[in-house]
Amino acid sequence: MTTPHSHSATFVDALRDRAAGIPQQRAYTFLVDGKTEGASFTYAELDRRARALGAFLQQHQARGERVMLLYPQGLEVMAAFLGCLYGGAIAIPVPAPEASRLKRTLPRLLAIAKDARARFVMTSASILNLLDSQREQFPEFQTMKWIDTEQVSIELAESWRDPNVTAADLAYLQYTSGSTSTPKGVMLGHDNLMAHSAYLQRACGYTSQSVTVTWMPYFHDYGLVEGLLQPLFSGATAYVMAPFSFIKRPVRWLEAIARYRGTHSQAPNFAYDQCVRRISAEAKVGLDLSSWVAAGNAAEPINPQVLTQFYEAFADVGFRWTSFCPAYGLAENTLLASFSRQADEPAICQLDAAALERNQVLEASDANALTRTVVGCGSLVCETQVAIVDPDTKQTCGSDRVGEIWISDPSVARGYWDRPEDTEETFRAYTSDTNAGPFLRTGDLGFLKDGELFVSGRLKDLVIVRGTNHYPQDIEWTVQASHPALRAEHGAAFS
Numbered sequence: 001m002t003t004p005h006s007h008s009a010t011f012v013d014a015l016r017d018r019a020a021g022i023p024q025q026r027a028y029t030f031l032v033d034g035k036t037e038g039a040s041f042t043y044a045e046l047d048r049r050a051r052a053l054g055a056f057l058q059q060h061q062a063r064g065e066r067v068m069l070l071y072p073q074g075l076e077v078m079a080a081f082l083g084c085l086y087g088g089a090i091a092i093p094v095p096a097p098e099a100s101r102l103k104r105t106l107p108r109l110l111a112i113a114k115d116a117r118a119r120f121v122m123t124s125a126s127i128l129n130l131l132d133s134q135r136e137q138f139p140e141f142q143t144m145k146w147i148d149t150e151q152v153s154i155e156l157a158e159s160w161r162d163p164n165v166t167a168a169d170l171a172y173l174q175y176t177s178g179s180t181s182t183p184k185g186v187m188l189g190h191d192n193l194m195a196h197s198a199y200l201q202r203a204c205g206y207t208s209q210s211v212t213v214t215w216m217p218y219f220h221d222y223g224l225v226e227g228l229l230q231p232l233f234s235g236a237t238a239y240v241m242a243p244f245s246f247i248k249r250p251v252r253w254l255e256a257i258a259r260y261r262g263t264h265s266q267a268p269n270f271a272y273d274q275c276v277r278r279i280s281a282e283a284k285v286g287l288d289l290s291s292w293v294a295a296g297n298a299a300e301p302i303n304p305q306v307l308t309q310f311y312e313a314f315a316d317v318g319f320r321w322t323s324f325c326p327a328y329g330l331a332e333n334t335l336l337a338s339f340s341r342q343a344d345e346p347a348i349c350q351l352d353a354a355a356l357e358r359n360q361v362l363e364a365s366d367a368n369a370l371t372r373t374v375v376g377c378g379s380l381v382c383e384t385q386v387a388i389v390d391p392d393t394k395q396t397c398g399s400d401r402v403g404e405i406w407i408s409d410p411s412v413a414r415g416y417w418d419r420p421e422d423t424e425e426t427f428r429a430y431t432s433d434t435n436a437g438p439f440l441r442t443g444d445l446g447f448l449k450d451g452e453l454f455v456s457g458r459l460k461d462l463v464i465v466r467g468t469n470h471y472p473q474d475i476e477w478t479v480q481a482s483h484p485a486l487r488a489e490h491g492a493a494f495s
Contacts, residue, residue, distance in 0.1 A: 010194065011085055011194070011232070012162070012165060015050060015232060018235060019044045019046070022208075024042050025042060026040060026237050027040075027042060028041045028237075029239050029240070030074050030241075031239055031256060034215070034241045034242070034246065034252030035245075035256070038074075039074065040075070041075055046232075048154060048157045049079040050079055050083045051156075051157035052083070052154050052155070052156040053079060053083025053084075053087065053149060053152055053156075054086025054088075055086075055160040056152045057087030058163070062120060063088035063163060065120060066120075067089045067118065067121070068109075068116070068120070069081060069084070069122050070096050070109075070124075072096055072242070073240070073242035075240065076149060076150065080122045081172070083149070084172070085165065085171060086163065088163035088169075090172060092116055092175065093174070093219040093224060094219050096127055097130060110141070112175050115417065119145065120145050120147060121146045123147065124148065124150060125150060125151075169190055170189055172193075173185035174413075175219075184422065185416060185417035185418075186413045186416060187413050187416065188413050189413075189414055192334045193225070195334075196225065196410075197233040200226060203336075203339045203381045204230075204264065204294055205264075205342045206230060206231075206233075206234040206264065207234060207236070208234060210231070210234060210264055211236065211262045212227070212263070212265060213239045213253065213262040214226075215241035215243050215246040215253055215267070216266065216267065221329070221331040222335065226266060226336075227266070236264075239260050239262070241253065247274075251283045253265070254287055257291070258289060262291060265296070266298065267297065268297070269300050273309075273310075276310050276313050284313075284316075284317055287314075287317040287318075289314055289319040290318030292318075292320075296339075297324060298329055298336065299329075302375040302377070303375075307324055322342070322344065324340065325340040326340050326377050328377035328405075328453055328455050330442055330444075332413050332427070333440060333442075337386065337409070337411075337442075338381060338386075339378040347454075348373060349363065349373070349374045349375075350373055352372075353370040354370060359403070360400060360402070361400045362400070376452040376454050377455055379451050379452060380451075383409065384408075384409045386448065387439060388403040388406075388448060389403050389406050389439075390404070391403065391441075391459055393432060394430070394431055394433075395433045396433055399447070402446065402447050402456055403445065403447070404442065404444070404445060405444045405445070405455070406439035406442065407440040408437070408439050415427045425441070426441050427440050443458060445458065475493035
C-alpha cells in the first residue's frame, strides 16, 4: 500500500509526493465517449499543470478567494481543482451549464456565485462561448474574472511558490443541490479531506495497485472525493468517463472495468438498475468483471431487488455477490460514514413493516405479515462514531428504535459557508440525555444492528398518514412494480 508521506497535511503535499516518487506513473486517463482513450496525466504532468494554474492564481492574489470550477467532464477540472489548492484558493466545483437547459442551470450558478462571493471562474473555451451572451445579463458574472485554463501557459509552473497552506485552511466548498432551497456551501478543510482519504484507503481497500473507473460527476461529493481524489491519495490509476457516456450506453461502464481490470468503481442504485434493464445478453459477450472487488452503491436509497437482479444478470461474466459494497454518506461528512467491507456479503434485513411505521426495529417472524426489506450500508468507516437519536427529544434511541443518524468524526465539515445559524443547528448538536457531542445531524433516519448501519429514509421525506410513517421510496417501488405501463424510477411519492 502506498501512502503519502507522514508530513503530507494537504493534497498539495500528497501530489508533490507522487510527482517525486512515481513521476511517470499514469494517474488519470479520460475515456472519450466512454471507450476511446483521450487526454491523460502522469503524476509529474498533473503536478506541473497544477503548479501552472496555481501560479496564475497567485499572480492575481487569489489566496483565500473562492474559485468556481465550470467544466465538461474531463481531466482539466481535476487539474483546476488541484491548481486552486496550489494557489491557496478555495475551489467550488459546480455543474457546467447545458445549452438546452440554460434557463434552468443559470439561476443556480448565479445563486452559488452570490452566496460564495466568488471572484474567479476557471472554465473551458466551450463553456465561455456558451455563456458569452448570457454574462451581460447578470452583473454578478461580470464582476468575476473568467479564466480559460487551456490558455494558461504551462511555463508558469516554474514561477509557482508553495502557498504553505495548512490542514486548518479551507480546501473547497461543496454546494448542496438546492432543489428545495437556496444552495448551501459545505466548508471542507484540508484536514477533512486528508483524514477522510486515509479512512477510505483503509476501509475500501485501496492500494497503489488499485484501478478505479468513474463516471460520477466531479461536482458531486461521491464523484470528487472517491472517484477523482482517492486514486491520487492512494497512488492508483484512474479511468474517467463522462456521465453522459454512461447514460447513453451503460455497457461502456462495465466494458471499461473489464478492459482495464478495474478494482474499484461506484455509482448510485439507479446505475445498477440501468445496467440490468439496458444491457442485452449479446452486449455482455466478452465482459469479464472478475477484477471488480468493490462495487460501491450509495447516494440514494438502495433497492434490494436491484442488487439481486444485477448479480443474477452479471454473475456469469465474473461479478461476485461479495463485490457489492453498499455505503452511506453525505457531503457534510466529506463523503462516507459507513461502507461494506470487501468480501462481506451485503446485509439484508427483513423487518416487520407495521413495527417500522412506529419507528420500531423488529425482525419479521410471521410469514404472512407485511415485511420491508432493508439493505445494510456497511459498518462505520474506521473511527467514525454514530448515534441514533430521537429527532424531537434529542434523546439517544435504544437498539430497537429508528432515529436520526448523528455523526461525530474528523471528516465532519466546518459548517455551511456564511450561515452561522444553519451551522449551529446542523453541526453542533448535543444529545439531551447524555450531553454528548457535538454531532452532525444528517436528517436521515436509520438504526444500528450487529455493527451495521441501516438507513430507512429521510426525515423530511416521510409521508405521515394518520400518525403512521410511510417511506416514499417504498411507495414508489411498490407502485412502479404494480403495472408494466409504469416506468421504473420515473415516479415520486410525497405528502
